[in-house]
Amino acid sequence: MSRNQPPHPNQPAHGNLPVLASAPGKLILCGEHAVVYNRPAIAVPLNGVSAHVSIESNRPGTGITFDTPNLRRRWLQAAAPDDPLSELVGRTLAHFGITHDPAIKITINSTIPIASGMGSGAAVATALVRALAAYAKVNLSSAEISAMVYASEQRFHGTPSGIDNTVVAFEQPIWFQRHPQAPTGETPPPAIEPITIAAPLALVIGDTGVRSATKLPVGEVRKRYQAEPEHYTSLMDSIALIVHQARLILATGDWVALGTLLTSNHALLQQIGVSSRPLDQLVHAALAAGALGAKLSGAGWGGIMLALVTPATNPSVIKALQKAGATRVLEATVAPIS
Ligand code: PMV
Helix, strand or coil: CCCCCCCCCCCCCCCCCCEEEEEEEEEEEECCCHHHHCCCEEEEEEEEEEEEEEEEECCCCCCEEEEECCCCEEEEHHHCCCCHHHHHHHHHHHHCCCCCCCCEEEEEEECCCCCCCCCHHHHHHHHHHHHHHHHHCCCCCHHHHHHHHHHHHHHHCCCCCCHHHHHHHHCCCEEEECCCCCCCCCCCCCEEEECCECCCEEEEEEECCCCCCCHHHHHHHHHHHHHCHHHHHHHHHHHHHHHHHHHHHHCCCCHHHHHHHHHHHHHHHHHCCCCCHHHHHHHHHHHHCCCCEEEEECCCCCCEEEEEECCCCHHHHHHHHHHCCCCEEEEEEECCEC
16 A cells, blocks of 8 residues: 555554564473473473564455465465464454454464474464564563463363463573462463573474374373373372472583483373374484483474483484484574573
């Protein structure tokens, strides 16, 4: 639209279009699954992969259109209002007081593999909310963005703990713990704390290439927990102990001790039934190649594992993961934080 023309009734004078926003992937360092049962977990942003959203003006009268070149999918929001992203856009615009459909084209690109444990869904949703906030010229805090993404994940992904949306929206390593529901029925907000990391943490990530929706292993663990509550309470408590120790060790920089904890966390995840043969093979290969520790990361049954490495073992671990069948190997360094 040229500057001299009045805005079309469908095109509010909100944005200086186009607007762009992005969000990183994430890695759960330890505590996945137990975090669903109010135990703590530690997660870090993964900046090597990210989701990007752009909002441009559309032809007047077109309404809101989506284009996801990675997934080769395009749709009109009005034609698919129940789609999770359509719904998130509708709810976010309504939250900003925009109740009509502006003529905008939303393009979503992501380098984060879906259903792999790297937080693809949370990153796309976070980038989308950030882009819509920029379009509507609304300032949102990280906590507000996280809450909006969490509401969307709750609607479409079962019983998420909230760790993914939190670490992605805050973009910093976090300690995350949900609190149990109060007798009044209210759920208090989770504890979200920054953590200290004494020295650079070098990780190698191996992708099994097996895509597994988070809610499947989460649902299976819930069934098993209900069938054997004492056994599963004890497994979740053991994972919580590891996470508490990991937090202390992260602050000291003793990566040999941290590696041992991560490998113990993997053994517990095997016991709760969320590992798989490809994940175990990659974990085994990384350890045999000299990694200080290795474990699956995320929901399991597929997706990724991570290995803690040193500069000396980094190349051999990468090679070993490739040889053991990893479809993609990424390197990530978590910077020290005091
Ligand atoms: O696979 P992801 O990245 O969605 O991680 C899931 C983490 C779980 O603890 C298994 C579930 C959750 O909601 O915290």
